[in-house]
Amino acid sequence: MDLLQSDMTDAPSFPYATQTAAIGGMDTETLNGNSTISTGPFVRVDDPPKFELDSYIANYTGRTKFNRLYLIGTCSTYLSVEALKAAIAEAKSGKDLSRYERAVQALSEVAPHDAEAVVDREWAERLQKVVKSETDRLEHELRGYKNNLIKESIRMGNEDLGQHYHQTGDLGSAFKAYSRMRDFCTTTSHIASMLFKIITVSIERGDWLSVQSNVHRLRGLQSKPDDEHSKNSPKIWAALGLAQLNSGNYLEAATSFLATEPTLGDSYNEVLSSNDVAVYGGLCALASMDRNDLQRRVLDNNSFRNFLELEPHIRRAISFFCNSKFRPCLEILEAYRADYLLDIHLQRHVQTLYTRIRTKSIQQYIVPFNRVSLDSMANIFVLGNSATQSNQTDLNSTFVQELIGLIQDGTLDSRIDLESHVLVSSQGDKRIQVQEAALDSLENYVNEAHLRLIRANIVRAGLEVRPLADDRRAKLEERGGKRSAIGNLFSRVPGMKP
Amino acid sequence: MSDLLARLSAVPYRPHVVTDAANEDYDRQLREFVAYLKQPGLIPSTSDPNEYLQALSPSKNSLSFLYLLRFQIQQAQKRTKRDLPDSIQPGGNLWNLAVRFLRSFDPIQIRYSLDEWRQLVDLVASAAVTSSKAVLGLKATRDALERLSPSGIFTSTHLLLVKLALHSSAYTYALPITDQLLCHFPTDTEHVHHEYFLCSEQAPNTALVTDASGISAKLSYRDHLQYFLYSAMIYMALKKWTQASRCLNVVIASPTANAVSKIMVEAYKKWILANLLGQGKIPSTPKMISPHVIRVYQSLARPYISLAEAFEKGDLYKMSNEIDLGQAIWQADKNTGLVSQLFEAFDKFVIVKLGRTFSALTIADVLQRTSSSPKCPREIEEFVASLVMSNSMRASLSHSPDDNGTTMLRLSLGSQTHPFYREEHIRAKLMRAKTALDTIAQGVTQTDQTLELSQENLQFLAKSQKWSVSAEKVVSSGDIGGGDIDEDLMGDGQ
Numbered sequence: 001m002d003l004l005q006s007d008m009t010d011a012p013s014f015p016y017a018t019q020t021a022a023i024g025g026m027d028t029e030t031l032n033g034n035s036t037i038s039t040g041p042f043v044r045v046d047d048p049p050k051f052e053l054d055s056y057i058a059n060y061t062g063r064t065k066f067n068r069l070y071l072i073g074t075c076s077t078y079l080s081v082e083a084l085k086a087a088i089a090e091a092k093s094g095k096d097l098s099r100y101e102r103a104v105q106a107l108s109e110v111a112p113h114d115a116e117a118v119v120d121r122e123w124a125e126r127l128q129k130v131v132k133s134e135t136d137r138l139e140h141e142l143r144g145y146k147n148n149l150i151k152e153s154i155r156m157g158n159e160d161l162g163q164h165y166h167q168t169g170d171l172g173s174a175f176k177a178y179s180r181m182r183d184f185c186t187t188t189s190h191i192a193s194m195l196f197k198i199i200t201v202s203i204e205r206g207d208w209l210s211v212q213s214n215v216h217r218l219r220g221l222q223s224k225p226d227d228e229h230s231k232n233s234p235k236i237w238a239a240l241g242l243a244q245l246n247s248g249n250y251l252e253a254a255t256s257f258l259a260t261e262p263t264l265g266d267s268y269n270e271v272l273s274s275n276d277v278a279v280y281g282g283l284c285a286l287a288s289m290d291r292n293d294l295q296r297r298v299l300d301n302n303s304f305r306n307f308l309e310l311e312p313h314i315r316r317a318i319s320f321f322c323n324s325k326f327r328p329c330l331e332i333l334e335a336y337r338a339d340y341l342l343d344i345h346l347q348r349h350v351q352t353l354y355t356r357i358r359t360k361s362i363q364q365y366i367v368p369f370n371r372v373s374l375d376s377m378a379n380i381f382v383l384g385n386s387a388t389q390s391n392q393t394d395l396n397s398t399f400v401q402e403l404i405g406l407i408q409d410g411t412l413d414s415r416i417d418l419e420s421h422v423l424v425s426s427q428g429d430k431r432i433q434v435q436e437a438a439l440d441s442l443e444n445y446v447n448e449a450h451l452r453l454i455r456a457n458i459v460r461a462g463l464e465v466r467p468l469a470d471d472r473r474a475k476l477e478e479r480g481g482k483r484s485a486i487g488n489l490f491s492r493v494p495g496m497k498p
Numbered sequence: 499m500s501d502l503l504a505r506l507s508a509v510p511y512r513p514h515v516v517t518d519a520a521n522e523d524y525d526r527q528l529r530e531f532v533a534y535l536k537q538p539g540l541i542p543s544t545s546d547p548n549e550y551l552q553a554l555s556p557s558k559n560s561l562s563f564l565y566l567l568r569f570q571i572q573q574a575q576k577r578t579k580r581d582l583p584d585s586i587q588p589g590g591n592l593w594n595l596a597v598r599f600l601r602s603f604d605p606i607q608i609r610y611s612l613d614e615w616r617q618l619v620d621l622v623a624s625a626a627v628t629s630s631k632a633v634l635g636l637k638a639t640r641d642a643l644e645r646l647s648p649s650g651i652f653t654s655t656h657l658l659l660v661k662l663a664l665h666s667s668a669y670t671y672a673l674p675i676t677d678q679l680l681c682h683f684p685t686d687t688e689h690v691h692h693e694y695f696l697c698s699e700q701a702p703n704t705a706l707v708t709d710a711s712g713i714s715a716k717l718s719y720r721d722h723l724q725y726f727l728y729s730a731m732i733y734m735a736l737k738k739w740t741q742a743s744r745c746l747n748v749v750i751a752s753p754t755a756n757a758v759s760k761i762m763v764e765a766y767k768k769w770i771l772a773n774l775l776g777q778g779k780i781p782s783t784p785k786m787i788s789p790h791v792i793r794v795y796q797s798l799a800r801p802y803i804s805l806a807e808a809f810e811k812g813d814l815y816k817m818s819n820e821i822d823l824g825q826a827i828w829q830a831d832k833n834t835g836l837v838s839q840l841f842e843a844f845d846k847f848v849i850v851k852l853g854r855t856f857s858a859l860t861i862a863d864v865l866q867r868t869s870s871s872p873k874c875p876r877e878i879e880e881f882v883a884s885l886v887m888s889n890s891m892r893a894s895l896s897h898s899p900d901d902n903g904t905t906m907l908r909l910s911l912g913s914q915t916h917p918f919y920r921e922e923h924i925r926a927k928l929m930r931a932k933t934a935l936d937t938i939a940q941g942v943t944q945t946d947q948t949l950e951l952s953q954e955n956l957q958f959l960a961k962s963q964k965w966s967v968s969a970e971k972v973v974s975s976g977d978i979g980g981g982d983i984d985e986d987l988m989g990d991g992q
Contacts, residue, residue: 407855419858419906432920439927446934447744451784453681453941455753460949461683463719464753465762 043347047338048078057086062270063166063204064344066090066099072342073106079342080110088116096169097127131168138164155184159197166201175201188221192232195221199239203271211243234264238277242345245280250353251288257281258297262306272345278307280346282314283333286321287356291364295322326361327380333357334383359411362403366414366423374400374421503553505534506562528561528610535565535611551595560604564614567595571621586621587629596622597634600642608646613712615646616655623658632666640671650681650941653714657721660728669732676729676745679934681941683722684714723749723761730768734836739776746772750795751784758794764831766795770802771836778847780806801827805837809844812851817844849882850891853909861895861905879905 053072057065066087073084084107091100101119108117142157162177178197185191195218202210218236241256260277272280285298298304298318308315313332320329333354340346346353362381366372382399403423406412414425458464551570556563571592574583585592596618608615619642626635639659656675663672726748733742749765773780783792796803801824808817821828821837828834849864856863865878879895886893893909946952 404855415853415855415857415909417858418856418860418863419908424857435924439924439931442928442931446931446938447747448784449938449942450679450681450934451747451751452786453938453945454748455751455786456945456949457681457683457941458719458722459753460945461685461717463683463717463722464755465719465723465757465759466755467757 043075043341045076045338045341046078049076049338049342050336051339053079053082053086059266059273059275060269063094063096064270064272066094066096066103067204068344070099070103070106071344071347073103073110075347076338076342081107081114084110085114085116092120092123095127095131095167097124097131098169100124134164135161135168151184151186155181155186155190158184159194162197162201166197171201171205175205191221192218196232196235200270203239203242206246208243208246211239212247215240215243230261230263231267234261235268235271237261238264238268238272241277241280241284242272245284245345245349248349248352250284250349250356254281254284254288257284258301258304260304260307262303274307275310276343276345278304278311278314279340279343282308282311282318283340283346283353283357286318287353287360290360291322291324294318321357321361324364326365327383330358330361330381330383359406362406363412366412366425369423369425371417371422371424374403374416374423377403377423503550506550506566507554507559528607531561532610535561548591556599557602557604560599560607561611563599564603564608564611564618567592567599568614568618571596582621582625582628586625588626588631588634593622593625597638600638601645603642603645605646611712615642616653616712616715619643619655620658623662627662627665632662633668633671636662636666636668636671640675643675648713650679650937651713652680652683652717652722652725654717654721655714656680657725657728660725660732663732664728667735669735672729672732673736676732677741679937679941681937682944684717719752719759720761723752723759723765727761727765727768730765730772734768734772737775739772742772743769743776747784751787754788754791758791762791763795763798767799767802767831767833768836770799770806771833771840774806774809775836775839775843778843778850779810805840809840812844812848814844845881846885846890849885853891853893856909858906858908861907864907875905882907 057069060068069083069087069090073080073087076083084103087103088100088107091103101124104117104119107114111117138157138161142154142161145153145157158177158181162174162181165171165174165177175198178194178201181194182191185194195214199211199214199218202208202214215236218232237256237260241253241260244250244253244256257277257280260281262274264274264277266273281304282298285294289297298308299315299322308318313336317329317332320326320332337350337354340350358381362377365377365380378397378399400416403412403416407414407416414423416422417424548570550566551563554563554566571583571586574585574592575581577583583592584590586596587593600619600622603615619639622638623635626632626638636659639655639662643655643659659672659675663669726745730742730745730749733739733745746765746769750762750769752759752762754762770780801820805817805820805824808820817840821840824837825834828837848867852859852864852867861875861879861882864882865875882893883895885891886895891909893907896906896908898904898906
């Protein structure tokens with residue numbers, strides 16, 4: 001029975017090498033075609049971030065704390081030692097041996113001579129033994145409950161076991177143990193808590209499909225007690241938003257985050273904080289919505305305002321965008337790029353989100369213009385010091401190349417005039433375009449009709465291509481043998497006959 | 499002798515009033531006349547047929563002229579014991595007569611003796627080829643075919659014509675024929691509709707489009723495939739890529755039964771190249787090609803496909819790599835000439851595409867963005883100028899007033915010419931499309947008729963099918979009613 005179930009629950013954990021996915025909690029889905037997770041950090045951030053590590057990490061509880069510290073430690077050159085030391089301390093307070101070893105390993109790479117960069121063998125062995133005996137004890141207890149056939153006990157036994165696995169870092173087993181609880185849940189609140197546990201594990205594994213399906217189960221469940229509903233709802237929305245963000249559906253993610261009630265507070269700190277909701281929601285909205293929607297659904301949204309107050313710069317960036325002040329908006333985002341690159345969920349999406357926001361800004365900027373000088377555009381969209389701006393309108397400058405790319409992939413309907421250095425919006429002659437389209441379709445029609453007519457007549461004449469053996473017209477050979485075949489013309493002269 | 503001449507020149511004249519009765523009469527007379535001409539020993543072997551030939555007019559007495567000419571050619575062949583005696587070679591006496599005849603014969607009369615006419619054309623063509631003056635044969639064939647005007651019927655003479663054109667490299671001579679839309683193929687159908695007489699002008703196709711009329715030698719599928727492939731090659735030699743691709747479309751979309759001809763594969767290779775050269779991209783293949791044929795093409799033309807991919811992506815490095823790698827293949831397929839034109843076409847399409855991104859840029863920038871081969875700005879400027887002159891792109895070049903040698907290229911949208919010429923251009927296009935549509939509509943009507951696809955007939959067929967089905971039902975239900983023992987066992991004990 002046990003074996004059978006574990007086989008069944010094995011299924012959802014398919015594409016994820018659990019341990020590698022757990023490093024930094026990133027999904028192994030190669031979203032940007034980048035699969036460097038197993039070999040090294042995804043990015044290397046050299047700029048100092050704006051946040052203070054201690055106060056930042058204090059926002060979180062549970063396993064995400066270590067994951068975030070470890071990510072910062074491996075990605076940021078500025079904070080690596082500090083973050084890794086904190087990570088080691090965090091790992092030592094827990095029961096997960098592998099993460100302790102990983103953290104020590106990482107620290108020994110950045111600071112080989114540090115006293116903490118050596119594995120504490122004695123502690124590790126002790127921990128191993130403790131974990132082993134605990135596992136045995138829990139499994140034994142569970143077996144006992146199963147023999148007694150008391151549903152509630154079995155559920156709790158599985159829950160304890162899952163929790164234990166989760167704490168020791170065996171996410172696959174934890175997922176299975178939690179999933180096994182399903183059959184023994186008797187009340188909706190039990191189911192809800194089980195699903196939340198599964199979601200938490202799935203988020204850590206980066207199994208976003210499972211997160212989404214379980215979130216939908218959870219939403220289908222919401223029915224009776226109002227207080228519990230209001231308690232769970234923000235968490236559900238936040239988890240859904242997270243899954244959508246990670247699968248690249250930014251508009252849906254923005255909608256989910258915007259629907260998250262401010263009552264979330266710090267109740268979901270084992271996954272994300274309210275600040276995160278503000279940042280994720282704000283950036284996704286900025287990247288996927290137009291100005292009207294931003295104004296209406298984000299800035300005028302009373303419940304989301306509470307989140308935005310936590311991250312005022314996001315609010316400022318959005319309102320700058322809505323007021324067509326693109327440079328300050330982009331500057332704010334650029335200033336916080338280091339922060340977001342060190343965020344466990346945002347890291348892989350920062351570049352895409354920023355590019356989208358930038359493209360949208362450029363599109364918005366040129367809307368009112370018939371001709372706009374490249375200089376004035378460079379003033380707004382080329383960030384950085386103004387000394388390098390003198391040659392920003394050359395063909396080879398990165399800004400012009402960016403524009404060319406946007407024109408070529410059809411995002412901008414304009415053309416560049418390198419003589420007077422302006423961007424000219426295309427005003428094709430609609431009349432001519434329509435005429436040309438009509439002529440084209442006429443020609444296509446004629447060609448196709450002709451082709452079909454020829455085909456019909458070829459078939460009728462029995463001239464379709466067929467294997468030599470069954471030439472339908474072979475029977476004519478006897479009848480029309482006297483006629484000379486055209487193919488022989490160049491080899492011999494057709495015979496004459498009276 | 500004068501008796502004979504009188505008989506020979508007494509060709510029934512065409513009735514001026516076109517009525518069925520008159521046509522019938524004329525038809526009968528012509529048939530009788532052909533029968534008379536065909537009888538052996540008509541011309542005494544002692545007399546000199548030349549005199550008759552001089553006395554007859556090839557346009558009025560076409561039938562007599564044709565038979566006499568053939569008789570004389572035969573005599574010459576017998577005398578010299580050669581298939582092609584000197585007198586039939588270009589410049590010879592018989593050659594001159596034959597060419598005169600082919601230019602001026604009466605197409606209506608000749609319809610009654612197409613077999614002889616065709617053999618004469620074949621003979622003239624092969625005489626021209628053997629004396630390596632294929633272009634003369636080409637002209638004679640072209641004239642003969644134009645004069646007969648077999649409106650849209652494919653014949654072996656068409657194939658002969660394009661072969662001669664390729665043989666003599668005189669491509670433009672063949673264009674009047676290859677430009678015509680072909681719709682019909684001679685069939686060996688048994689039930690010819692005899693509503694029209696061969697001599698009537700209204701609807702000659704249905705009567706002519708049979709094997710029995712002798713308009714064409716026996717055809718095989720290779721012949722029409724070859725004809726369209728060769729036509730396409732003629733167009734390609736003249737750099738008329740659109741027409742070439744149209745012809746190749748016919749070949750690659752040719753109906754098949756469990757087999758793909760090698761000609762079609764060759765055509766597919768050329769189709770890729772012609773489209774790259776003409777449009778800079780590969781359009782989708784015609785929808786009626788069945789998937790297994792496409793798979794055959796794709797597996798056999800793989801080097802071409804990867805070449806086309808590199809071309810379409812604008813990846814010059816990869817393209818020249820592919821071209822170098824496939825040298826042996828292009829050589830073997832005799833496509834080296836086409837492939838070598840790809841570089842220029844590549845530059846052309848890159849520059850034309852610049853018009854979508856830039857409205858003005860210097861020649862130096864153009865050079866930097868094309869970078870196909872190390873060219874100096876002067877060369878690229880000349881290239882751009884030639885593109886502008888040939889109407890491939892709409893742009894203007896202007897030299898800067900100060901003498902630093904920069905040239906500004908101003909590009910305007912669209913590839914069309916001046917608006918004043920536009921109207922003319924559109925008008926011409928519409929006229930062409932109208933003629934094509936007329937031809938096709940006529941072809942469709944005729945095909946419908948011969949395939950018996952009229953509305954009434956279909957309704958009748960549907961009705962009769964219903965009858966037969968209901969008849970079957972009656973029979974089968976009777977069977978069940980008879981009580982099949984197996985049926986009972988399997989059923990649920992009804």
